[in-house]
Amino acid sequence: MDIARSLRAEARRANERRLLVLAGDPDRTRERAATALDLADVPSAETTVVGPEPFLDCEHHEQSRAEELLGRTRTAVVLDAHEELRPDAVGRTVGAVDGGGLYVLLAPSLETWPEERDGFDASLAVPPFSVEDVSGHFRRRFVETLRAHRGIAIVDVDTGTVEQDGLTDPPPSRPVPSPTPPTDAWFRSETYAQCLTDDQRDAVQAFESLQTAGEAVVVEADRGRGKSSAAGLAAGNLAAADRDVLVTGPQYRSAAEVFVRAAHLLEAFGVDFTRDRSSDPQRLDVAGAGCVRYAPPDEAALLPDGPDVVIVDEAAALPVRRLEQFLDAPAVAFTTTVHGYEGAGRGFSVRFRDRLAESDLAVTDVSMTTPIRYSDADPVEVWAFRALLLDARPPVDQLIEDATPETVEYRQLSAADLLADTHLLREVFGLLVLAHYRTEPSDLARLLDAPNLTVRALTHEGHVVAVALLAQEGGLLASTRATMYEGGRVRGNMLPDVLSTQLRDEAAGVPVGQRVLRIATNAAVRSRGLGSKLLSEIRAEFADHVDWVGVSYGATPELVRFWADNGYNTVHLATSRNATSGEYSVVMLDPCSDDGAALAARHREWFQDRIAAVLSDPLDDCDPDVVRAVLRATDGERPVSLSEWEWRLVAGVPGGASVLDTNPKPFRDLTRRHLSHPADATALSPREERLLVRKVLQAHPWSTVTEELAFVSERECMRTLGGIVERLTRLYGDPWVQEELDRHL
Numbered sequence: 001m002d003i004a005r006s007l008r009a010e011a012r013r014a015n016e017r018r019l020l021v022l023a024g025d026p027d028r029t030r031e032r033a034a035t036a037l038d039l040a041d042v043p044s045a046e047t048t049v050v051g052p053e054p055f056l057d058c059e060h061h062e063q064s065r066a067e068e069l070l071g072r073t074r075t076a077v078v079l080d081a082h083e084e085l086r087p088d089a090v091g092r093t094v095g096a097v098d099g100g101g102l103y104v105l106l107a108p109s110l111e112t113w114p115e116e117r118d119g120f121d122a123s124l125a126v127p128p129f130s131v132e133d134v135s136g137h138f139r140r141r142f143v144e145t146l147r148a149h150r151g152i153a154i155v156d157v158d159t160g161t162v163e164q165d166g167l168t169d170p171p172p173s174r175p176v177p178s179p180t181p182p183t184d185a186w187f188r189s190e191t192y193a194q195c196l197t198d199d200q201r202d203a204v205q206a207f208e209s210l211q212t213a214g215e216a217v218v219v220e221a222d223r224g225r226g227k228s229s230a231a232g233l234a235a236g237n238l239a240a241a242d243r244d245v246l247v248t249g250p251q252y253r254s255a256a257e258v259f260v261r262a263a264h265l266l267e268a269f270g271v272d273f274t275r276d277r278s279s280d281p282q283r284l285d286v287a288g289a290g291c292v293r294y295a296p297p298d299e300a301a302l303l304p305d306g307p308d309v310v311i312v313d314e315a316a317a318l319p320v321r322r323l324e325q326f327l328d329a330p331a332v333a334f335t336t337t338v339h340g341y342e343g344a345g346r347g348f349s350v351r352f353r354d355r356l357a358e359s360d361l362a363v364t365d366v367s368m369t370t371p372i373r374y375s376d377a378d379p380v381e382v383w384a385f386r387a388l389l390l391d392a393r394p395p396v397d398q399l400i401e402d403a404t405p406e407t408v409e410y411r412q413l414s415a416a417d418l419l420a421d422t423h424l425l426r427e428v429f430g431l432l433v434l435a436h437y438r439t440e441p442s443d444l445a446r447l448l449d450a451p452n453l454t455v456r457a458l459t460h461e462g463h464v465v466a467v468a469l470l471a472q473e474g475g476l477l478a479s480t481r482a483t484m485y486e487g488g489r490v491r492g493n494m495l496p497d498v499l500s501t502q503l504r505d506e507a508a509g510v511p512v513g514q515r516v517l518r519i520a521t522n523a524a525v526r527s528r529g530l531g532s533k534l535l536s537e538i539r540a541e542f543a544d545h546v547d548w549v550g551v552s553y554g555a556t557p558e559l560v561r562f563w564a565d566n567g568y569n570t571v572h573l574a575t576s577r578n579a580t581s582g583e584y585s586v587v588m589l590d591p592c593s594d595d596g597a598a599l600a601a602r603h604r605e606w607f608q609d610r611i612a613a614v615l616s617d618p619l620d621d622c623d624p625d626v627v628r629a630v631l632r633a634t635d636g637e638r639p640v641s642l643s644e645w646e647w648r649l650v651a652g653v654p655g656g657a658s659v660l661d662t663n664p665k666p667f668r669d670l671t672r673r674h675l676s677h678p679a680d681a682t683a684l685s686p687r688e689e690r691l692l693v694r695k696v697l698q699a700h701p702w703s704t705v706t707e708e709l710a711f712v713s714e715r716e717c718m719r720t721l722g723g724i725v726e727r728l729t730r731l732y733g734d735p736w737v738q739e740e741l742d743r744h745l
Ligand SMILES: CC(=O)SCCNC(=O)CCNC(=O)[C@H](O)C(C)(C)COP(=O)(O)OP(=O)(O)OC[C@H]1O[C@@H](n2cnc3c(N)ncnc32)[C@H](O)[C@@H]1OP(=O)(O)O
Pocket: 435, 436, 466, 516, 517, 518, 519, 520, 521, 522, 525, 526, 527, 528, 529, 530, 531, 532, 533, 551, 552, 553, 554, 558, 559, 561, 562
């Protein structure tokens, strides 16, 4: 195992990492890993094993807990991939290895590995498919990248052969010149002396704006660029200047760097501070001035004790709704990873950026590119980006800007097509990453190997302009359906699962469908009908083979309109918010066969029957425009059937003879009817419809509705509602009801 020693020596000399692959019999690879780390002089206190067994005397996590390494720095990480290779675990762990350190991968023989089905593959076997239907494209490609990239040693431990030594003979790393301090800085000069790169200096300087309320800073960088440290340098300064700085992030461990750097800086300032190491969360208190304190995201979101500044570390890992809560802080910074473990720090941009722009905060953006943990020529980072396509991008705008529904070609892209054309694969994956909130490395494996998934795209002159990822669902055996109905776990099959488990329809898993898992049009060519063209091509292709096409996504008014315009109708609105998007998810179906139509029809009716009651309780905070769009997208008219007494109650409201609170039910029925199938779509203005949603369906108090919808007084708000009830009564009431109405006017 001299190879381990030389790899480490080279890594140290160049301040780069090296990757050591030990392939073959599992126990033998584990023994060799122990020897290799010993020879390479890596202390066990600086090593982490990620895999099923703690076979070394060091920190250990399962692959499913790989996020424990986010934001941390280790000299060696050993990824034991014998039982399974989770692509996300690779993404999450590789960035933690320090310059001069080793990433060690334990795997079966590389010759046979792609053909073997492991634990991760089993997770791709979605009923009615079995694990034999899962292919090994991702792993084959992964092995090819191991063989093709520099800085990677491969040892066959069964034969003792060193397939490649991974040595690159790099020039020794040269000390990076310290960045020059800025000329007019508000932070104390010691701060800038502690910055390691120009990027870090610029980021720290951007944080200066947080001294005043109304400011926000967003720092975007790949891993290991020193973002958390930049935040720490800023936090130390702000605390010394009497600010109360609240730090949050998905795990304290990854935010710990903020505290390390802040404490170090306060020492350099020579100020008195106390550091509470014993308590978790940790805090630093500067004598006679401010503090830096940690709280987990759910607590921090309540802005406990009124902080002056909030720093959200690893923001991309938090749901949008959580991030939004921090916009109420006087000043706030978000640091986020662009490419890496979540695969998609970019996704941070997808929804949250709009909210940030709409807020009253003035936003300063900074990006950091120069790595700090290791040299910028590090071959292991290059390999990881390539193997996991972390840097995949859609085509540049110029190549596709002339695309229209007439110029594009509809493409059925098999895994073989994608593997044969790296550009195509990068464009497809890049577009998905860019347009969706969270796309992870495992999504790449899923796209290439899962038997239930299909990729469809529109290309313009060979470049991808829109892409959709489809999942086959339904067509389930009676036993699988029974498991689902009884609350057992069945992989995939999201729509049958929601319809049978939550909505108590055991037969929902019989019809076969294609669910649009994701769809995206390149931002440069949106709103030209390309997304709609892709959906209509998909429907045309599958209509003869499936019972339905369907979708579930976090509802926004625009998106609901997009799907509704393309023939999809609402059957369900979830009663809890989607953890990632922060929105309420809507389920929509477009039936293609009689069986599909029967499924859609019964669920539509059930939806129409329950929605008013649901909106007055669990969905009472759903955006009224989402409610309007979702109701408008329900197919099939469900008439109002009010009793005579209910009609008399309704007809009395406009003239002031009766009040809504006596019994809201008939008002809800009427509202539901009008918002889903208006007899006259122009009868009410959008604001009047919002009033109906907030007051009648969601039962908000008059005072809040008056304020939210900007009525001058509660009286005016009530009078407007009376006028609305009058118009609805005229639209839907029989002649005798109209007479009843006129009696009171
Ligand atoms: C299962 C899921 O994937 S749901 C998530 C859908 N995907 C995304 O949100 C990713 C980002 N968005 C996109 O890629 C695109 O906006 C898509 C795929 C939603 C629509 O693609 P496009 O090629 O623009 O569709 P198309 O031109 O046929 O229809 C556009 C209509 O969709 C609606 N729409 C959908 N989303 C938006 C939006 N964010 N902003 C404005 N309009 C929108 C509008 O009604 C628009 O019509 P308009 O341009 O006349 O106002």
